[in-house]
Amino acid sequence: MANKVIMKGNEALAEAAILAGCRHYFGYPITPQTEVAAYMAKKMPKIGGTFLQAESEIAAINMVIGVASAGKRVMTSSSSPGISLKSEGLSYLAGCDLPALIVNVQRGGPGLGGIQPSQADYFQATRGGGHGDYHMLVFAPSTVQEMVTLTVKGFELADKYRMPSMLLADGTLGQMMEPVILDIGEVKTYEKPWALTGTELKREHNIVNSLFLQPEELEQVNFARYKMYEEIENTEAMYDTYLMDDADICIVAFGIAARVSKNAIDAARAEGIKVGMIRPITLWPFPKKPLLEAADKVNSFISVELSMGQMIEDIELAIRCKKTVALCNRVGGMIPTTEDILNSIRNAAKGGNA
Amino acid sequence: MTTKLLIAGFGGQGVLFIGKFLAYAGLIEDREVCWMPSYGPEVRGGTSNCGVTLSDEPIGSPVVDHPDILIALNLPSLDKFEGAVEKDGSIYIDSSLIERKIEREDVKAFYIPATKLARVTGLSANMIMLGYLLKTSNVMPYELAEKVIEKIVPPTKQHLIAGNLKGIEYGYNYCE
Structure with a gap:
C-alpha cells in the first residue's frame, strides 16, 4: 500500500507542485491560501528553487510570466481578490501562449468580501478573467488527494497546450486535512523549443509576445488558438x-x-x-x-x-x-x-x- | 461506520489539537479521515471549533453539521452546538468552565472538570478530556495514543510527548 500522509489541502497542492517539477513560486499572502506560500517558503530554498514574496499580486503574476517565458514550470497562488489583481497577467499569459499554474483558493466576494469558502469566481475562471478572447484550463478538486493529482495535471496540460491552467479550489479544500498519497508516478514533461533560454548564437531568436498590430495577423492568432481550444474541449474534459x-x-x-x-x-x-x-x-x-x-x-x-x-x-x-x-x-x-x-x-x- | 465529532471551545484551549489527534489516529488505523477547522477571524480567547469525521467509507461532506460527539470546552460552544448533536449522540463537557447541565434528554452527557484537574495536576485540560473520551467511547483504541502523539508532535517539541501522554492517561483513569 502506498504511503499515506495527512495534509492540509493548501500544503498538499504546494507539495504536488514541487513533485511536478515546479521550482519557482511567486505569491502574496491572503487568507485562506497563505499556507501555500508558507510551505513554499520552507521548502523551495532547500531544493534549489525560488520562493519570492512579491510586493503585490500584480508583481507576482508578472514574475510568473518571466519564468514561464524561460520555459520553466512556475506557479502563483492567491484567493479571489488577489486573482482579480492577477487577471491582467492571465490575459498576457494566454496572449503569449505561456504555460503556468495559477491557484485560486476562493473566498466570498465581491470586493474584499469575506474569508470563508466560495465558488463565486466560476465565471472569472471559466471565461478567462482578463481581457480578450481566451481560456484557461480550469481544474476543480473536491478532495485533498485531487488537490495533488490536479495540480500535477494542471502543469502537464499547461505545458502540452502552452496555456495557463487554473486550480480552482475553495477555502474548505485549502484548510481541511485528509490522508493523501504523494506517490504520483511519472510526471509528463514537454519540450519547449520556443522558450527564451539564450541562443548561444546557435539558433534564431525566440520571441514571446502578445502584441500584434496588424489586425489580419491578430485575427489569425486568435483563430489558431480557438482551433486548439476546440481540440481541448473534445479531448480533455474530465468528470x-x-x-x-x-x-x-x-x-x-x-x-x-x-x-x-x-x-x-x-x-x-x-x-x-x-x-x-x-x-x-x-x-x-x-x-x-x-x-x-x-x-x-x-x-x-x-x-x-x-x-x-x-x-x-x-x-x-x-x-x-x-x-x-x-x-x-x-x-x-x-x-x-x-x-x-x-x-x-x-x-x-x-x-x-x- | 462513520463517526462525526465536533470539538469546540476558546482559541488556545487545544481544540484543533484534539481534532488533529483523532485525525492521525484514523490515519494510523488506515480509516477515511477528514479534519476541518473553523478558520474565521478567530483569535486567542475567541471561539474556535473543528470537525473530524472518521469513517470506513469515503467521506462526503467534510462539514460536521450534526456531530455524533460534541466536545464542549466552554459555555458559548455548548449553547451553540447542543441542539445540533445527533439523537443518541454524546456531549462531553468541561464542567469546571460550564456550570449548566445539558437540556436535551435524547443524548448522553459526560461531565469532567478537565480545566480544574489540569490546574491541580499540571497536565493539560484538552489531553485530560481526550483521555476521558477514549475511556467512555469507541472512537479509537486507547492503546494507540502513544503512537499518535509520537507522530503528531514535531521533532522540536519531543519533550512534550510525556506530558501529553500523562494527560491522556489521567483522563482515561478519571472517576467521578
Missing part, C-alpha cells in the same frame, strides 16, 4: 459520476458542493428518490457531452453551487435547455447543508423547482 445509472434527477456540482451533494444523494436514495450526480472535474473544458446524454434520461437537473447561479448557465447550454435546471445555492462564505440539498432533491422529485 466523475455518482449513481447515475438509474437516476431521474441529476445533480451537477463540483468541489466542496459535490461533497455535500453526495451526502444528500445518499439520504435521498434512502427515501427512495432516484438521484445521481455528474461532477465536473474540469470546469473549462466543461463536460458537455455526459450532461447532454443525461438530458435524455433524467427528468431534471439541480445545480448545487456556492455562487448565485453561475455554473447553471453552462449546464443549460450543455443540455440545450432540454430539461429544467433548478438552483440550490448558498453564498458569501456559507455552504449548503445536506438538508438544503435534500430539500431541493425532494422538490425536484415532486416535479417542482428547488
Whole structure:
C-alpha cells in the first residue's frame, strides 16, 4: 500500500507542485491560501528553487510570466481578490501562449468580501478573467488527494497546450486535512523549443509576445488558438459520476458542493428518490457531452453551487435547455447543508423547482 | 461506520489539537479521515471549533453539521452546538468552565472538570478530556495514543510527548 500522509489541502497542492517539477513560486499572502506560500517558503530554498514574496499580486503574476517565458514550470497562488489583481497577467499569459499554474483558493466576494469558502469566481475562471478572447484550463478538486493529482495535471496540460491552467479550489479544500498519497508516478514533461533560454548564437531568436498590430495577423492568432481550444474541449474534459445509472434527477456540482451533494444523494436514495450526480472535474473544458446524454434520461437537473447561479448557465447550454435546471445555492462564505440539498432533491422529485 | 465529532471551545484551549489527534489516529488505523477547522477571524480567547469525521467509507461532506460527539470546552460552544448533536449522540463537557447541565434528554452527557484537574495536576485540560473520551467511547483504541502523539508532535517539541501522554492517561483513569 502506498504511503499515506495527512495534509492540509493548501500544503498538499504546494507539495504536488514541487513533485511536478515546479521550482519557482511567486505569491502574496491572503487568507485562506497563505499556507501555500508558507510551505513554499520552507521548502523551495532547500531544493534549489525560488520562493519570492512579491510586493503585490500584480508583481507576482508578472514574475510568473518571466519564468514561464524561460520555459520553466512556475506557479502563483492567491484567493479571489488577489486573482482579480492577477487577471491582467492571465490575459498576457494566454496572449503569449505561456504555460503556468495559477491557484485560486476562493473566498466570498465581491470586493474584499469575506474569508470563508466560495465558488463565486466560476465565471472569472471559466471565461478567462482578463481581457480578450481566451481560456484557461480550469481544474476543480473536491478532495485533498485531487488537490495533488490536479495540480500535477494542471502543469502537464499547461505545458502540452502552452496555456495557463487554473486550480480552482475553495477555502474548505485549502484548510481541511485528509490522508493523501504523494506517490504520483511519472510526471509528463514537454519540450519547449520556443522558450527564451539564450541562443548561444546557435539558433534564431525566440520571441514571446502578445502584441500584434496588424489586425489580419491578430485575427489569425486568435483563430489558431480557438482551433486548439476546440481540440481541448473534445479531448480533455474530465468528470466523475455518482449513481447515475438509474437516476431521474441529476445533480451537477463540483468541489466542496459535490461533497455535500453526495451526502444528500445518499439520504435521498434512502427515501427512495432516484438521484445521481455528474461532477465536473474540469470546469473549462466543461463536460458537455455526459450532461447532454443525461438530458435524455433524467427528468431534471439541480445545480448545487456556492455562487448565485453561475455554473447553471453552462449546464443549460450543455443540455440545450432540454430539461429544467433548478438552483440550490448558498453564498458569501456559507455552504449548503445536506438538508438544503435534500430539500431541493425532494422538490425536484415532486416535479417542482428547488 | 462513520463517526462525526465536533470539538469546540476558546482559541488556545487545544481544540484543533484534539481534532488533529483523532485525525492521525484514523490515519494510523488506515480509516477515511477528514479534519476541518473553523478558520474565521478567530483569535486567542475567541471561539474556535473543528470537525473530524472518521469513517470506513469515503467521506462526503467534510462539514460536521450534526456531530455524533460534541466536545464542549466552554459555555458559548455548548449553547451553540447542543441542539445540533445527533439523537443518541454524546456531549462531553468541561464542567469546571460550564456550570449548566445539558437540556436535551435524547443524548448522553459526560461531565469532567478537565480545566480544574489540569490546574491541580499540571497536565493539560484538552489531553485530560481526550483521555476521558477514549475511556467512555469507541472512537479509537486507547492503546494507540502513544503512537499518535509520537507522530503528531514535531521533532522540536519531543519533550512534550510525556506530558501529553500523562494527560491522556489521567483522563482515561478519571472517576467521578
